Amino acid sequence: MSANSVLTHRNVGVLTVAAAEAPEIVTSAWIDEQLAETFRRVGLTAGTLQQLAGINARRWWPRGVTFDAAAAEAGALAIESAGIDPSRIGMLISTSVSKHHLEPSIACAVHHRLDLPSNCLNFDVGNACLGFINGMQIAAAAIDAGAIDYALVVDGEGSRQTQEATIARLQSPTTTAADVFAEFASLTIGSGAAAAIICRLDQHPEAHRLVGGIARSGTEHHELCIGDLDRMQTDTNGLLHAGLDLAEAAWKHSGHDFDWEVGMDWYVLHQVSERHTQLLCERLGIDPERCPRTFPEFGNVGPAAIPITLASVQDQIEVGQRVLCMGIGSGLNTSFTEIVW
Numbered sequence: 544m545s546a547n548s549v550l551t552h553r554n555v556g557v558l559t560v561a562a563a564e565a566p567e568i569v570t571s572a573w574i575d576e577q578l579a580e581t582f583r584r585v586g587l588t589a590g591t592l593q594q595l596a597g598i599n600a601r602r603w604w605p606r607g608v609t610f611d612a613a614a615a616e617a618g619a620l621a622i623e624s625a626g627i628d629p630s631r632i633g634m635l636i637s638t639s640v641s642k643h644h645l646e647p648s649i650a651c652a653v654h655h656r657l658d659l660p661s662n663c664l665n666f667d668v669g670n671a672c673l674g675f676i677n678g679m680q681i682a683a684a685a686i687d688a689g690a691i692d693y694a695l696v697v698d699g700e701g702s703r704q705t706q707e708a709t710i711a712r713l714q715s716p717t718t719t720a721a722d723v724f725a726e727f728a729s730l731t732i733g734s735g736a737a738a739a740i741i742c743r744l745d746q747h748p749e750a751h752r753l754v755g756g757i758a759r760s761g762t763e764h765h766e767l768c769i770g771d772l773d774r775m776q777t778d779t780n781g782l783l784h785a786g787l788d789l790a791e792a793a794w795k796h797s798g799h800d801f802d803w804e805v806g807m808d809w810y811v812l813h814q815v816s817e818r819h820t821q822l823l824c825e826r827l828g829i830d831p832e833r834c835p836r837t838f839p840e841f842g843n844v845g846p847a848a849i850p851i852t853l854a855s856v857q858d859q860i861e862v863g864q865r866v867l868c869m870g871i872g873s874g875l876n877t878s879f880t881e882i883v884w
Contacts, residue, residue, distance in 0.1 A: 547759045549755070550755045552687055554687055555744060555753040556742050557742075557750060563735065567603040568602060571590075571593050572589075574730055580714070581718050585718065585723065592730060597816055597839055598731050600839075601733030610639050610641045611637075613700070613736040614653050615697070622740065625740040629658065630659075630660045631692055631693050632659055633692060634694040635653060635659060635666075636667075650667050673870050675846040678698075679753065682696055692746065693743075698845070698850065700736065706729060708774065725776050725777065727779055731815070733842030735841060735847050752882065757801070758877065758879075760874070761789040785875055789877045809866040811834075814843055814848040815871075816843070817838070817839075835856045864883075865884075866884060867879055867880070
């Protein structure tokens, strides 16, 4: 038995991927200004977000824009791009980490906003930054089972509330350097939304074939990053190295089921930071030049990061090229999924 969970799909395609950008640009320099007095007092220097994480800016949604509204905006773009009748969408999966409330599901509001049919099964899937990949996997299984013809996977994330609360907390005169580092990851996240239409390949031979992939868990590390809308406490260094170890173990075992070691044309990584990207490429022996980056201007947009990055380069990917979507999520879990364009 493989140490990885292995998923293969028979008749599944990605018909379209779409992204919706949050319009307000929040620079790392601005955050440095807000925390200048704290940095001076605890002996830290400005510029860490740019120098260590490689993040120049992130986005915020305007006040009043809800996570479901953001997800629905991306969903509408995906439906329009796919050119399909929304009444044929049999499943809607919302994968947002960001939630205003525990219930009802974000999917209910997105379903309503998009006026999807009453027979469209809708629900939320949560798995930190891997939610979107998991949503695609669930949709693929339903399509292969013959239960549906189309699925819509959406994600809407927002960092305004978290970062405003974090900045206010770190401005306290009692803040220590340890407090800053514990909440450093909160300052790297960003806002945005993405969506994908998953379809039957025999009905859409022009779609991009969803081949399958692997997943692996390391849940002994589930306490390294714990967050909600107001605070995210992270052992940044511990999370980095445990995640890299987990991804490397998954990669080494994936050769039993996939030939990824021959080299992919594109590696669409979850967008965390420059250091994370560099170290992951080194660990797995992959070409960093084949890894498009969105984190410098958008930050870490959680589950939306992989589809946002994929959408940003989709016009550059040639027919037949192989794309490997790769992510590590708090918990810890890792997952790789291949798409043939």
